[in-house]
Amino acid sequence: MKPERVIVGISGASGAAIAVRIIERLAELPSIETHLVVSDAGRRTLQHEIGPRALPHIRSLACRIYPAGDIGAAIASGSFPVHGMIVAPCSMRTLSAVASGHADTLIVRAADVQLKERRRLVLLARETPLHLGHLRNMCTVTEMGAIVMPPVPAFYHKPQTIDDMVDQLACRAIDLLALSIGTIARIWEGEVAETERSSTVTNLLL
Numbered sequence: 001m002k003p004e005r006v007i008v009g010i011s012g013a014s015g016a017a018i019a020v021r022i023i024e025r026l027a028e029l030p031s032i033e034t035h036l037v038v039s040d041a042g043r044r045t046l047q048h049e050i051g052p053r054a055l056p057h058i059r060s061l062a063c064r065i066y067p068a069g070d071i072g073a074a075i076a077s078g079s080f081p082v083h084g085m086i087v088a089p090c091s092m093r094t095l096s097a098v099a100s101g102h103a104d105t106l107i108v109r110a111a112d113v114q115l116k117e118r119r120r121l122v123l124l125a126r127e128t129p130l131h132l133g134h135l136r137n138m139c140t141v142t143e144m145g146a147i148v149m150p151p152v153p154a155f156y157h158k159p160q161t162i163d164d165m166v167d168q169l170a171c172r173a174i175d176l177l178a179l180s181i182g183t184i185a186r187i188w189e190g191e192v193a194e195t196e197r198s199s200t201v202t203n204l205l206l
């Protein structure tokens with residue numbers, strides 16, 4: 001079976017730990033080939049938020065690594081078969097460049113290619129609060145076919161640590177690629193509503 005290629009782009013928004021976990025999770029999947037590109041600002045946030053070992057660590061897990069400005073790389077062409085791409089975290093600069101098709105960096109060019117080839121593109125757009133331009137760019141890329149997934153943690157899984165939150169976000173982002181291996185994130189199985197539960201208890205007591 002041919003491996004499924006996934007591009008991970010790391011841009012310079014806060015949340016570098018999510019990118020690291022996405023790459024770690026993908027590396028655990030033998031059927032996946034990870035192609036990595038980190039913007040200059042992405043290197044800076046990796047260094048600032050995690051430390052000097054973050055970049056060598058993710059580079060050791062990726063199958064191929066491309067320089068941020070290499071617009072002649074394989075992933076810059078639609079003829080290179082790729083399943084999809086995650087940009088995590090996705091800065092407002094990269095979001096805006098994707099929205100306008102201003103493909104002058106490899107992350108933006110590769111994202112542009114996913115859209116034109118009608119492949120999955122998941123953007124973990126991170127900024128807060130958002131101005132109208134940010135929101136409009138999110139609408140534009142959604143209309144173009146991208147999936148905007150702001151890295152907002154869920155609390156219903158009762159995360160105990162930041163690591164739990166980071167892991168759940170990373171797994172959800174990977175699941176949005178719709179890989180052939182299926183889903184990896186924890187699933188909400190539902191719960192009995194409080195009123196229903198109390199009426200069940202009442203019935204048992206009667």
Ligand SMILES: Cc1cc2nc3c(=O)[nH]c(=O)nc-3n(C[C@H](O)[C@H](O)[C@H](O)COP(=O)(O)O)c2cc1C
Binds near residue numbers: 012039048091093126
């Ligand atoms: C520590 C740090 C945190 C940042 N966090 C964000 C952020 O959360 N969202 C954002 O849009 N930009 C953020 N920025 C600014 C971007 O890095 C900056 O706009 C940069 O030009 C983005 O370039 P890129 O899209 O090529 O990675 C941050 C910068 C630094 C140094």
